[in-house]
Amino acid sequence: MNRRKRKPGKFSLFILTVVLAxxxxxxxxxxxGMKLNFxxxxxxxxxxxxxxxxxxxxxxxxxxxxxxxxxVFPFDFYSESTNWYLLSAKRNRGDILTAEENDTxxxxxxxxxxxxxxxxENYQFLVITSIIKAGLAVPGAITSKDIVIxxxxxxxxxxxxxxxxxIIEDTDSSEYTYxxxxxxxxxxxxxxxxxxxxxxxxxxxKGILQEADERLKVFITSFLKEAGFESVEFTR
Amino acid sequence: MGVVLxxxxxxxxxxxxxxxxxxxxxxxLEVPTIEFVYREVLYIxxxxxxxxxKHLDKRLLFSVDxxxxxxxxxxxxxxxxxxxxxxxxxxxPEPEILEVDADEDSIHQFFVKEWGGRITRMDYYDELxxxxxxxxxxxxxxxxxxxxxxxxxxxxxxxxQSTGDSKVKILYKTGEALHE
Numbered sequence: 001m002n003r004r005k006r007k008p009g010k011f012s013l014f015i016l017t018v019v020l021a022x023x024x025x026x027x028x029x030x031x032x033g034m035k036l037n038f039x040x041x042x043x044x045x046x047x048x049x050x051x052x053x054x055x056x057x058x059x060x061x062x063x064x065x066x067x068x069x070x071x072v073f074p075f076d077f078y079s080e081s082t083n084w085y086l087l088s089a090k091r092n093r094g095d096i097l098t099a100e101e102n103d104t105x106x107x108x109x110x111x112x113x114x115x116x117x118x119x120x121e122n123y124q125f126l127v128i129t130s131i132i133k134a135g136l137a138v139p140g141a142i143t144s145k146d147i148v149i150x151x152x153x154x155x156x157x158x159x160x161x162x163x164x165x166x167i168i169e170d171t172d173s174s175e176y177t178y179x180x181x182x183x184x185x186x187x188x189x190x191x192x193x194x195x196x197x198x199x200x201x202x203x204x205x206k207g208i209l210q211e212a213d214e215r216l217k218v219f220i221t222s223f224l225k226e227a228g229f230e231s232v233e234f235t236r
Numbered sequence: 237m238g239v240v241l242x243x244x245x246x247x248x249x250x251x252x253x254x255x256x257x258x259x260x261x262x263x264x265l266e267v268p269t270i271e272f273v274y275r276e277v278l279y280i281x282x283x284x285x286x287x288x289x290k291h292l293d294k295r296l297l298f299s300v301d302x303x304x305x306x307x308x309x310x311x312x313x314x315x316x317x318x319x320x321x322x323x324x325x326x327x328x329p330e331p332e333i334l335e336v337d338a339d340e341d342s343i344h345q346f347f348v349k350e351w352g353g354r355i356t357r358m359d360y361y362d363e364l365x366x367x368x369x370x371x372x373x374x375x376x377x378x379x380x381x382x383x384x385x386x387x388x389x390x391x392x393x394x395x396x397q398s399t400g401d402s403k404v405k406i407l408y409k410t411g412e413a414l415h416e
Contacts, residue, residue: 054394055395055397058390059394065271065273068272070299223391227395
């Protein structure tokens, strides 16, 4: 039986040329991508990371903890064990007072000027209301460098939480439910100035920043777990 | 810290089902969205005179921390639907104060004076309970519910954006009425 050799037709040659050209172009494209570090196939993945970043950014904007902190002047601002007679005697002798003792004597003088004698039994007081907010001071500070995603595990670098707001409220007579005290505006201003830094110190000691930090972590963990991550870790 | 270019978990652009969105929102709104901590000062004072002579002088001054948490009670219902233009419409109950707790470990007594009568434990609890109600009103006037709502919206928006759903409309249900 004679077998006739078939010559490839023009159409077949064209197809072969197209396939070969396609293969060559693909190879060059992939090799160039590897060498120049193009992330040709990761467009979708980058997009996902950016979406996660947007989500975390939204949560960073959340105000987490607010303190409505009432202080009692003068009781909150000196130690119950203070011996006023000894301290006054030390100052009167001209002895050098420590910074803390000096601060305590400033309180003593301030109280004396408004008629409160700290060395005697005292039931006079003022309640001062302040509002302190804690959270992230610069919410937009997160960038893609602050999150690392490896499969279903994510690590987020959190900025430090800070006091983001502090005010001493003006006293409203309709809401002040305590015995009134006769104080002129100048003394009130001096008292506000005296207590301001001490109130911030007290709320910091009470752990307002840790509380804000914990709540932020709870929110972010909850969000990321619902976004599909199995493990969420935080770093500083 | 390294650069993020690796895999995410939910493929971007893939439409997530209504029930999945509902479960996710329920999970993230399970925690209260805002917390206010009050350091409250309570004063009990009672004074009485007979023929100009003082025969009763009771005074107690103390502070106590009271913690308020606000958020969404989703047991009241959550509805989710997706419009033709792919906008996700979420209907939530109004935010509310979920917890008011006095931390009795934080009590600090400044002074007590009991002349002609004693201050009982009941006097103290009555005053504390009365003050808890005042604090609820105070927190509302300071915008706790508004902040609970804003925080909840940010969390939902962040969650849905992370799964590629950028068009979200959140409504609140009061009775039968819906509003933004």
